[in-house]
Amino acid sequence: MFSAVHGPSARKRGALRLATAAAVSGLVAAGAIAGAGAAFADTPDQQGQGGATATIQGLEPGSFADATIIGKHGKEKDVSAGLFRMNVDGGGTLRTYCIDIHNPTQSDAKYRETPWSGTSLANNKDAGKIRWILENSYPQKNDLGQLAAAAGIKGKLNNAEAAAATQAAIWHYSDGATVKVKNDIGEKLAEWLISNAKVVEEPKASLTLDNASVAGKSGSKLGPVTVHTNGDKVAVTPSEELKAAGVKVVDKAGKVVTSAANNSQLFFDVPAGAQPGAGAVRLSTTTQVPVGRAFASDSKSQTQILAGSSDSTVNAQAKVTWAKQGAIPAVTVKKDCAKGGVDITVTNKGDEAYPVTVGGKTLGSVKPGETKTVLFPVAEDEKYDFTIAGQHFSGTLDCKTTGTATPTPSSKPSPATAGGSSTSGNTGGTGTNLAETGSSSATPMIAGAAVVLVLLGGGAVFFLRKKRTAGH
Known part of the structure; x- marks a missing residue:
């Protein structure tokens, strides 16, 4: 229920096969990149801050x-x-x-x-x-x-x-x-x-974590990660990396936990002598998302604000990094619209300084035992994509x-608010189509896929003909 109540011929054939292979490779690569960007842990608005993800x-x-x-x-x-x-x-x-x-x-x-x-x-x-x-x-x-x-x-x-x-x-x-x-x-x-x-x-968020990235030396209990939620019971699922390294998710008393509640504190118990590594724990619950929570899209689709929620699945994730010596950074990343960029917060639990380097540029250095936040400037509507301390972060800054x-209405066919061109006398018809707003962010991928299918089809025809010829 809702709360209170979305020859030349040979060269041509060779070129065709080459173009097909290149297009397929390009599409696979694009898919891999898209997959990385969509991964739960790679999205700065989800790291620790958690919550619901949805399709309009x-x-x-x-x-x-x-x-x-x-x-x-x-x-x-x-x-x-x-x-x-x-x-x-x-x-x-x-x-x-x-x-x-x-x-x-x-x-x-x-x-x-x-x-x-x-x-x-x-x-x-x-x-x-x-x-x-x-x-x-x-x-x-x-x-x-x-x-x-x-x-x-x-x-x-x-x-x-x-x-x-x-x-x-x-x-x-x-x-x-x-x-x-x-x-x-x-x-x-x-x-x-x-x-x-x-x-x-x-x-407040439906599910969020304090200290969603922790780090430290092997042989110690790392944390705490504090859970905040309006859900009753939160499932706690360690990653395969944690299991393989023998790292246990425990409470303050050292007892292994499989569930948590509001204000629960979680720790990572890393065995002494464990080889340097990293892993994550995923938290999930079912609850109603609070009215007034914002929903943003990296595809530049219009930002939304919540008016009502059924019981819905919400998730969050915490990461842990451990090593025996050297710099051991815990990293969190968050969009900062007030400052115009992405805040990168690093806590160094090692015994050497850690340089915060993005895109080949060092933004600062974090001493052992120190926590520092540096701003990675990003222009409005600009995409960012970087890896730091082995973690990949990507997104688009959409703050305005x-x-x-531009105080005048957009010249596009229909503003984001519309469910299609307005018709005289419409008082809420049965159509649910989104506004016809020109090309969407999916257009290049669709076009690319179409080219690949055409090329693959041409290649298939070529090989079938070749096979038939050989059979006569």
Whole structure:
């Protein structure tokens, strides 16, 4: 249930075979890179911070309606405003609103539960008002008669109007946009939400870890890793690397643990004489994600904010590194939208200094026993991809709404908010298609795959013909 309630001929044949091989190799390599980027531990918003990962499905049927963006000089843009639906990896459903009005939605984009500090909300003094709107409107307030009465509205309010009004009010504070709901009752609700919104603090993550990367010398108990969750019971699963090295995940008393709860402390018991190595422990539970949590996508698909959650699977991961001597770094990485980059925090538990080097450039040096955070600058919308202390991190810095720099509506076919081009009289039809927003981030891969299939098909025809000729 939802809480409170997404010859020349030979040369040509040789060139064809070469192109086919190259294309296949390129596609395999691209797949390997994509796989590395998608790995749970490689995403900075997931390391320690954890939470839900989900795939966007589209606007929820019956929960969106027509609205108009009023741009500079009175220029108008019609959109469909309302609730999105996401499917959670491992099970569960989320309902979200958009907080990035001009950015297009990518079809089937993957999202991760993300702290406000890793999104455009980091620099938004009104971010807390968005959470108030979410908690005081649809679908959290699903008795629409009571909601209309609270807003002083005379007349019947339906789901589509309530959702459109809520989305319009959110855009007011997320993007500084002026959006009018075409239905009068919906517009009155939006005005009430905007005028009554109060600042509320950011909600806590569904599952997060303190000290998600630890390090130290063999023969000691390394940690603690502290678990924070609103779930009842968290499964604790050590990696194969830990098992092979004889490293045990234990509690403060040294007892092996297979589950944890809120505020549990976990340690890694590394045997004396263990060869230098590294491993991880994965934590997983089922819970409802708190309303107001942000969801971001590395594909630049519009950022979302949570309006409701079913019981959903959430995960987090902690890493451990051990050695007998030398520099022994524990590394955590986190997007920092306020500073414009990625914060790299290193704790050196060894007996030699550790240079923090990214892309061939040393950003600082961490002495034995010292913890230091250095900023790796990343431009807005720029991708980053680096490996440090044997760990790979990649992503895209997406900290600003297009509306911040460009107050007029986007010239793209449809803003990220739309569920398709707005049609006159639409009050929440049955379609769930995402906005037609031009080429998505998947387009190059799809095109590449198509080329490979064509080349492979040509190669198959060539070999079949050759075989038939040999048989005659």
